[in-house]
Amino acid sequence: MTQVQGYLDQLVAHIEKQNSGQEEYLQAIHEFLPTIYPYLESHPEIVERNVLALLLEPERLIKFRVPWQDDQGKWQVNTGFRVQYNSALGPYKGGLRFHPTVNESIMKFLAFEQIFKNSLTGLPIGGGKGGSDFDPKGKSDAEIMSFCQSFMTELHKYIGPNTDIPAGDIGVGAREIGYLFGQYKRLAQYDAGVLTGKPLAYWGSLGRTEATGYGLVYFVRELLKDMKDSFKGKRVLVSGSGNVAIYAMEKVIQLGGIVLACSDSNGYVYDENGIDLDVVKQIKEQQRGRISEYLTYKPTAVYEENHSIWELSTAVDIALPCATQNEINLELAKNLAKNGVQIVAEGANMPTTLEAVHFYEEQGILYCPGKAANAGGVAVSALEMSQNAQRLPWSKEEVDDKLEEIMTHIYETCRDTASKYGMEQNFLAGANIAGVEKVITAMMSQGLV
Numbered sequence: 001m002t003q004v005q006g007y008l009d010q011l012v013a014h015i016e017k018q019n020s021g022q023e024e025y026l027q028a029i030h031e032f033l034p035t036i037y038p039y040l041e042s043h044p045e046i047v048e049r050n051v052l053a054l055l056l057e058p059e060r061l062i063k064f065r066v067p068w069q070d071d072q073g074k075w076q077v078n079t080g081f082r083v084q085y086n087s088a089l090g091p092y093k094g095g096l097r098f099h100p101t102v103n104e105s106i107m108k109f110l111a112f113e114q115i116f117k118n119s120l121t122g123l124p125i126g127g128g129k130g131g132s133d134f135d136p137k138g139k140s141d142a143e144i145m146s147f148c149q150s151f152m153t154e155l156h157k158y159i160g161p162n163t164d165i166p167a168g169d170i171g172v173g174a175r176e177i178g179y180l181f182g183q184y185k186r187l188a189q190y191d192a193g194v195l196t197g198k199p200l201a202y203w204g205s206l207g208r209t210e211a212t213g214y215g216l217v218y219f220v221r222e223l224l225k226d227m228k229d230s231f232k233g234k235r236v237l238v239s240g241s242g243n244v245a246i247y248a249m250e251k252v253i254q255l256g257g258i259v260l261a262c263s264d265s266n267g268y269v270y271d272e273n274g275i276d277l278d279v280v281k282q283i284k285e286q287q288r289g290r291i292s293e294y295l296t297y298k299p300t301a302v303y304e305e306n307h308s309i310w311e312l313s314t315a316v317d318i319a320l321p322c323a324t325q326n327e328i329n330l331e332l333a334k335n336l337a338k339n340g341v342q343i344v345a346e347g348a349n350m351p352t353t354l355e356a357v358h359f360y361e362e363q364g365i366l367y368c369p370g371k372a373a374n375a376g377g378v379a380v381s382a383l384e385m386s387q388n389a390q391r392l393p394w395s396k397e398e399v400d401d402k403l404e405e406i407m408t409h410i411y412e413t414c415r416d417t418a419s420k421y422g423m424e425q426n427f428l429a430g431a432n433i434a435g436v437e438k439v440i441t442a443m444m445s446q447g448l449v
């Protein structure tokens with residue numbers, strides 16, 4: 001056994017013991033460590049000085065009680081989290097998720113991935129993530145406000161425009177960011193730089209709403225260019241119908257692709273004529289309704305309740321999972337392969353199980369991991385921070401041009417890093433090595449901090 005392998009085995013054993021039962025977190029670590037093996041071989045000082053032990057331990061994990069009152073006057077309580085994982089490259093940056101499945105494991109996997117994603121953007125941001133097991137589904141506006149105010153009452157002690165800057169994620173959009181900011185302002189001082197993804201009326205950035213979805217499609221467009229191909233006529237499946245999914249669909253359609261299906265947590269809708277995005281926006285952005293309502297507007301479409309979009313049996317060129325973690329397992333990946341998929345690019349964070357990722361590799365399906373392909377959202381969040389610091393808003397074109405430039409650079413970095421280490425087209429290894437290299441260099445130059 002090589003020295004590097006021995007070191008990795010020892011680290012994995014320690015992490016498994018310390019985090020037993022935290023499945024998603026351990027999955028993210030198991031996905032990450034083997035891919036950086038060749039980088040560690042060429043950098044023996046990292047192993048000799050045990051740098052990875054520091055990298056793998058979050059700098060801080062904050063867990064707090066969030067009491068709030070429902071519309072009946074009854075007291076309710078949820079758990080809040082903020083994981084401040086790594087600040088080598090800048091203040092902690094990463095979204096807040098409000099979803100009943102949120103727990104320590106999910107928070108830690110998201111914060112861990114965020115470190116390398118933020119590093120790949122080339123912008124000065126460290127990695128963090130937070131949220132709560134609060135379920136916004138079915139709650140009134142007053143209940144959402146009450147919850148957000150209580151959440152921020154505790155969180156404001158730990159964040160600030162130069163220390164930790166949260167944003168949105170599942171269940172946290174412009175409405176929630178508005179309530180969170182309102183409470184921050186009452187408790188601290190007026191500094192809109194403390195959150196990103198803000199509404200445009202007070203220091204939000206044009207283009208942030210679209211950024212993750214557009215960025216994902218820019219990443220795939222660059223990959224297609226290398227293949228002397230384009231989105232024109234490509235048959236595309238997009239899971240979810242939230243922020244990331246909607247703007248991924250919009251850009252695919254603008255570039256000439258056909259989006260055949262999208263979904264929500266209840267089921268999926270398939271429209272052979274191509275999904276009508278105006279209808280999806282009306283249902284999801286205006287009515288906050290269910291995707292099944294698509295059939296009211298488009299009766300010829302098909303709706304499948306309680307089925308995954310990845311079970312569909314139809315020819316597919318490109319799959320864009322944009323809903324949630326582990327939505328594609330091995331069986332569903334096999335179905336995608338049967339349907340002829342060539343590219344799987346992740347808008348969501350870790351939507352593919354490790355077995356399915358290995359299957360893509362074996363089958364030669366090009367796999368673009370979320371930490372690279374969905375980095376456009378956090379990149380534009382960092383541009384929002386720049387605009388806030390300058391006290392100057394940029395035009396939508398300026399933001400979008402920068403987003404395209406950043407995503408092209410991320411794609412090229414992943415491609416070239418993979419090639420440099422002899423792993424042609426392994427974008428996962430490319431993303432992990434390029435992402436970690438900068439973080440480790442910064443950590444080593446900062447000493448034991």
Ligand SMILES: NC(=O)C1=CN([C@@H]2O[C@H](COP(=O)(O)OP(=O)(O)OC[C@H]3O[C@@H](n4cnc5c(N)ncnc54)[C@H](O)[C@@H]3O)[C@@H](O)[C@H]2O)C=CC1
Binds near residue numbers: 322374
């Ligand atoms: N909003 C952003 O800027 C970024 C989001 N992401 C990731 O993208 C994914 C989606 O986030 P958003 O669009 O912001 O959230 P959202 O709350 O706007 O939408 C989430 C969508 O996923 C669907 N969904 C949730 N759980 C599901 C399940 N179990 N099965 C099927 N569908 C399910 C929901 O119905 C909804 O359509 C998440 O993994 C998030 O971490 C990644 C980078 C940035």
Ligand SMILES: O=C(O)CCC(=O)C(=O)O
Binds near residue numbers: 093094166378
């Ligand atoms: O915009 C941000 O700061 C965070 C986005 C995010 O949570 C993510 O990239 O997963």
